[in-house]
Amino acid sequence: MSFDETTQEDGEEEQAVAAVSLAQVKHIILILSGKGGVGKSSVTIQTALSLCIMGYKVGVLDIDLTGPSLPRMFGLEGKSIFQGADGWMPVKVDTNAEASLSVMSLGFLLGDRGNSVVWRGPKKTAMIKQFIKDVYWGELDYLLIDTPPGTSDEHISIAENLRYAEPDGALVVTTPQSVATSDVKKELNFCKKVNLNVLGIIENMSGFICPYCAECTNIFSSGGGERLAKEFEVPYLGNIPIDPKFVELIENQKTEEKTLTELYEASPIYQIFKDIMQRVLDQKHPGRMS
Numbered sequence: 001m002s003f004d005e006t007t008q009e010d011g012e013e014e015q016a017v018a019a020v021s022l023a024q025v026k027h028i029i030l031i032l033s034g035k036g037g038v039g040k041s042s043v044t045i046q047t048a049l050s051l052c053i054m055g056y057k058v059g060v061l062d063i064d065l066t067g068p069s070l071p072r073m074f075g076l077e078g079k080s081i082f083q084g085a086d087g088w089m090p091v092k093v094d095t096n097a098e099a100s101l102s103v104m105s106l107g108f109l110l111g112d113r114g115n116s117v118v119w120r121g122p123k124k125t126a127m128i129k130q131f132i133k134d135v136y137w138g139e140l141d142y143l144l145i146d147t148p149p150g151t152s153d154e155h156i157s158i159a160e161n162l163r164y165a166e167p168d169g170a171l172v173v174t175t176p177q178s179v180a181t182s183d184v185k186k187e188l189n190f191c192k193k194v195n196l197n198v199l200g201i202i203e204n205m206s207g208f209i210c211p212y213c214a215e216c217t218n219i220f221s222s223g224g225g226e227r228l229a230k231e232f233e234v235p236y237l238g239n240i241p242i243d244p245k246f247v248e249l250i251e252n253q254k255t256e257e258k259t260l261t262e263l264y265e266a267s268p269i270y271q272i273f274k275d276i277m278q279r280v281l282d283q284k285h286p287g288r289m290s
């Protein structure tokens with residue numbers, strides 16, 4: 001069934017589900033990309049860490065059901081979720097920040113790294129509904145939803161489940177190489193079709209930060225993301241360079257004494273990303289509880 005074909009009964013059920021489970025969530029942001037491997041999950045993590053450093057309470061929902069990578073990237077591999085009195089409890093990330101950061105992903109239910117699920121549409125749809133309905137987030141300033149690449153069953157399902165939840169909108173991630181392909185345009189057209197506001201386009205892996213002198217050099221042509229943003233009349237939020245230290249930070253976080261938020265706050269990439277985040281916050285979306 002497509003997004004347009006949902007029945008009134010479905011609509012009422014979705015409205016009720018979102019109203020109860022997301023009652024204490026002020027803002028909802030989806031992270032989308034036209035293609036895999038462009039750094040969508042990395043942008044999700046950076047958005048979560050930046051908001052947390054800025055003092056917001058953040059939750060992250062990973063609905064990439066076939067390749068959930070967030071537990072590993074947040075350093076939470078092997079952790080499990082448990083059923084509390086109010087629903088499934090998301091896993092907390094250790095932060096030095098006052099604000100909390102918690103994560104829910106199918107990866108926590110799959111056990112070993114490398115396990116993946118091959119599910120048909122209806123099962124994925126049911127899982128996403130359950131994630132929206134049964135996770136107890138408590139009070140959150142921001143719920144970030146990391147989606148799989150492209151526009152698949154998961155996207156249709158999350159759009160349906162959130163259609164009454166008034167999300168702030170979507171961050172669309174691309175790279176300089178893939179901006180020219182039709183995948184990003186498809187993603188932007190999908191947002192239009194399901195009435196999802198586009199908070200802006202982020203061009204990732206655009207330029208290179210030298211690990212020795214921290215200088216940023218353009219190695220591929222850039223500016224495509226900005227042109228696309230103009231064409232679709234959506235904001236352009238900025239570009240993130242390739243930063244080998246960011247990959248190291250994610251890979252080596254467990255051996256460090258500091259928390260992930262402390263490590264990220266001290267990294268050069270945070271200095272760039274926080275400006276991107278500020279452009280999102282400056283849009284002053286009223287939020288769901290205002």
Ligand SMILES: Nc1ncnc2c1ncn2[C@@H]1O[C@H](COP(=O)(O)OP(=O)(O)OP(=O)(O)O)[C@@H](O)[C@H]1O
Nearest residue numbers: 036037038039040041042149205241242243244247
């Ligand atoms: N700005 C960056 N600098 C350096 N490495 C990066 C950057 N952004 C992403 N990467 C690296 O690129 C790889 C792919 O990134 P990521 O997993 O975030 O992409 P994705 O779009 O979520 O992929 P998929 O859709 O397949 O899950 C990862 O190894 C990540 O560490």
